[in-house]
Amino acid sequence: xxxxxxxxxxxxxxxxxxxxxxxxxxxxxxxxxxxxxxxxxxxxxxxxxxxxxxxxxxxxxxxxxxxxxxxxxxxxxxxxxxxxxxxxxxxxxxxxxxxxxxxxxxxxxxxxxxxxxxxxxxxxxxxxxxxxxxxxxxxxxxxxxxxxxxxxxxxxxxxxxxxxxxxxxxxxxxxxxxxxxxxxxxxxxxxxxxxxxxxxxxxxxxxx
Amino acid sequence: xxxxxxxxxxxxxxxxxxxxxxxxxxxxxxxxxxxxxxxxxxxxxxxxxxxxxxxxxxxxxxxxxxxxxxxxxxxxxxxxxxxxxxxxxxxxxxxxxxxxxxxxxxxxxxxxxxxxxxxxxxxxxxxxxxxxxxxxxxxxxxxxxxxxxxxxxxxxxxxxxxxxxxxxxxxxxxxxxxxxxxxxxxxxxxxxxxxxxxxxxxxxxxxxxxxxxxxxxxxxxxxxxxxxxxxxxxxxxxxxxxxxxxxxxxxxxxxxxxxxxxxxxxxxxxxxxxxxxxxxxxxxxxxxxxxxxxxxxxxxxxxxxxxxxxxxxxxxxxxxxxxxxxxxxxxxxxxxxxxxxxxxxxxxxxxxxxxxxxxxxxxxxxxxxxxxxxxxxxxxxxxxxxxxxxxxxxxxxxxxxxxxxxxxxxxxxxxxxxxxxxxxxxxxxxxxxxxxxxxxxxxxxxxxxxxxxxxxxxxxxxxxxxxxxx
Numbered sequence: 001x002x003x004x005x006x007x008x009x010x011x012x013x014x015x016x017x018x019x020x021x022x023x024x025x026x027x028x029x030x031x032x033x034x035x036x037x038x039x040x041x042x043x044x045x046x047x048x049x050x051x052x053x054x055x056x057x058x059x060x061x062x063x064x065x066x067x068x069x070x071x072x073x074x075x076x077x078x079x080x081x082x083x084x085x086x087x088x089x090x091x092x093x094x095x096x097x098x099x100x101x102x103x104x105x106x107x108x109x110x111x112x113x114x115x116x117x118x119x120x121x122x123x124x125x126x127x128x129x130x131x132x133x134x135x136x137x138x139x140x141x142x143x144x145x146x147x148x149x150x151x152x153x154x155x156x157x158x159x160x161x162x163x164x165x166x167x168x169x170x171x172x173x174x175x176x177x178x179x180x181x182x183x184x185x186x187x188x189x190x191x192x193x194x195x196x197x198x199x200x201x202x203x204x205x206x207x208x
Numbered sequence: 209x210x211x212x213x214x215x216x217x218x219x220x221x222x223x224x225x226x227x228x229x230x231x232x233x234x235x236x237x238x239x240x241x242x243x244x245x246x247x248x249x250x251x252x253x254x255x256x257x258x259x260x261x262x263x264x265x266x267x268x269x270x271x272x273x274x275x276x277x278x279x280x281x282x283x284x285x286x287x288x289x290x291x292x293x294x295x296x297x298x299x300x301x302x303x304x305x306x307x308x309x310x311x312x313x314x315x316x317x318x319x320x321x322x323x324x325x326x327x328x329x330x331x332x333x334x335x336x337x338x339x340x341x342x343x344x345x346x347x348x349x350x351x352x353x354x355x356x357x358x359x360x361x362x363x364x365x366x367x368x369x370x371x372x373x374x375x376x377x378x379x380x381x382x383x384x385x386x387x388x389x390x391x392x393x394x395x396x397x398x399x400x401x402x403x404x405x406x407x408x409x410x411x412x413x414x415x416x417x418x419x420x421x422x423x424x425x426x427x428x429x430x431x432x433x434x435x436x437x438x439x440x441x442x443x444x445x446x447x448x449x450x451x452x453x454x455x456x457x458x459x460x461x462x463x464x465x466x467x468x469x470x471x472x473x474x475x476x477x478x479x480x481x482x483x484x485x486x487x488x489x490x491x492x493x494x495x496x497x498x499x500x501x502x503x504x505x506x507x508x509x510x511x512x513x514x515x516x517x518x519x520x521x522x523x524x525x526x527x528x529x530x531x532x533x534x535x536x537x538x539x540x541x542x543x544x545x546x547x548x549x550x551x552x553x554x555x556x557x558x559x560x561x562x563x564x565x566x567x568x569x570x571x572x573x574x575x576x577x578x579x580x581x582x583x584x585x586x587x588x589x590x591x592x593x594x595x596x597x598x599x600x601x602x603x604x605x606x607x608x609x610x611x612x613x614x615x616x617x618x619x620x621x622x623x624x625x626x627x628x629x630x631x632x633x634x635x636x637x638x639x640x641x642x643x644x645x646x647x648x649x650x651x652x653x654x655x656x657x658x659x660x661x662x663x664x665x666x667x668x669x670x671x672x673x674x675x676x677x678x
Binding site for chain 2: 023024025026028030031034035036038039040041042043053054056057079080083084085086087088089091092106108109110113114117118166167168169170171172175177179180181183184185187190191194195197198199200201203204205206
């Protein structure tokens with residue numbers, strides 16, 4: 001695990017750092033954080049346990065153990081990353097290890113939402129560009145990039161690739177409102193209106 | 209864009225407001241809570257000095273970490289004990305109803321909420337668990353959420369969400385004998401893929417779905433998430449209403465009459481528009497078994513483990529990974545693969561009808577020597593009912609262990625787990641690497657009857673060849 005980096009807070013315009021490449025489709029949240037590590041009442045110790053079983057199997061050769069990746073912030077993945085269980089422990093573990101943004105071909109939905117609520121952007125790239133990015137990461141000692149959410153690009157020293165980000169997510173990150181609680185709790189009046197109109201909360205009396 | 213579907217109607221009813229950037233603030237009608245994904249949410253609430261907005265719409269139980277052997281307190285695992293203690297403390301502090309061990313209503317959250325009538329048509333249902341899609345069987349929009357969202361729902365009874373597209377999966381015909389809801393959903397996921405449902409809600413419809421019981425519909429919707437769809441649902445019909453009638457939390461008397469009328473109005477319109485439609489033939493489905501490391505990697509019992517499809521280059525890596533991890537070869541028949549452990553239970557298949565189907569096979573047979581086989585009822589109610597029908601004795605006489613309710617070896621957050629490279633025949637929902645508690649453990653997903661068949665023969669067996677012994 002990396003030495004402590006500040007967790008995301010406030011407006012997130014960009015994420016800058018070294019890239020770490022994790023190949024493979026359908027990497028599920030059980031692999032990101034095996035269930036036995038979910039026995040906890042806080043998230044604090046999860047950073048060490050990220051990809052625990054995969055890392056043990058690879059015996060030091062897993063990307064999360066390779067020395068050149070030790071400072072990485074931008075995780076590069078393939079398709080359907082984060083599928084399976086809804087456990088927020090998965091993005092929590094990645095964040096506590098040091099990941100601050102994820103770039104890939106596609107993401108599982110619950111995982112994507114969980115990342116957003118921690119201030120970790122998950123952005124997509126088209127396959128051709130992702131392959132190019134993978135090659136550059138593989139051929140460099142360390143490959144540094146900046147994810148610019150305003151311009152919707154990923155830029156390196158010599159390259160610039162367009163990224164695809166959901167506009168709702170983008171808005172939340174750029175405005176600093178990705179921690180949805182404060183926005184949601186403000187709508188008390190509207191919440192009460194919906195509640196008082198829902199048949200199943202009102203003896204099934206239908207209001208017209 | 210879809211219109212006139214149940215999903216659209218329920219979504220619109222719960223819409224609080226549009227948020228900047230195009231997301232919707234959606235009201236949540238039922239929030240289910242368990243011990244694993246809630247403690248950090250309650251802590252966050254405390255840090256922000258917020259309270260639970262609708263404790264009367266929030267219900268809790270304990271399921272993931274409970275031991276299924278001995279449930280006396282304190283649990284022998286201090287971490288498990290701490291998690292339940294924390295849940296008890298949080299529920300007490302926030303006045304949330306907790307269905308605790310021994311209450312008669314404890315069990316896997318997706319088993320208990322339907323059986324006490326909490327899950328109803330037209331609701332939005334969430335829980336910090338991806339298998340919340342189960343409750344869609346009632347014609348609800350039900351989906352799993354992460355811990356930050358649990359916090360949001362506790363604080364505001366709402367969530368910020370993007371509307372899903374709706375795909376109707378129309379199933380013609382009917383399931384043949386020996387073929388179950390589990391086979392149907394494994395088949396659907398095999399055809400549409402584990403990523404096929406990303407961005408969609410799945411509406412399961414058609415003659416084969418109408419014929420299914422409520423428990424079978426729950427099995428189908430439970431695994432929508434394994435096909436990538438965050439929620440799956442079935443339009444409510446007379447079976448839904450019959451199931452709900454008389455349940456603890458179901459409406460009664462005149463309210464019941466009004467409820468049924470409203471529920472009927474929620475079903476997708478005949479002329480509803482879908483974002484996508486798929487048609488499959490239920491009578492063509494055989495008992496289905498997974499051979500790989502995703503729930504989409506399955507075959508019919510009479511088929512062989514597939515070769516890589518030269519046209520699907522993107523799948524080659526996960527196929528190679530699966531062959532190596534499972535130690536199974538393409539071209540090998542799935543029937544006859546020896547198993548070490550047989551597990552009947554989980555939120556997918558831990559209900560009474562599942563136990564009955566398995567008991568029919570286990571009756572007057574014996575678990576094959578050297579195989580560990582156990583049955584974990586999904587809830588205290590299921591357990592009680594099964595005992596009343598004598599199912600526990602059928603299993604025990606056959607050499608199965610009969611356990612207390614909980615999630616058990618579905619995800620092995622409790623003492624039930626695989627060891628080393630053991631291979632299990634499992635009625636659960638995920639065959640991911642390491643899922644059942646051993647980093648090298650292997651899982652073959654199948655119906656409860658198929659698990660029972662594997663237990664008595666020692667290997668993957670076509671349940672249709674094992675007739676019930678009368």
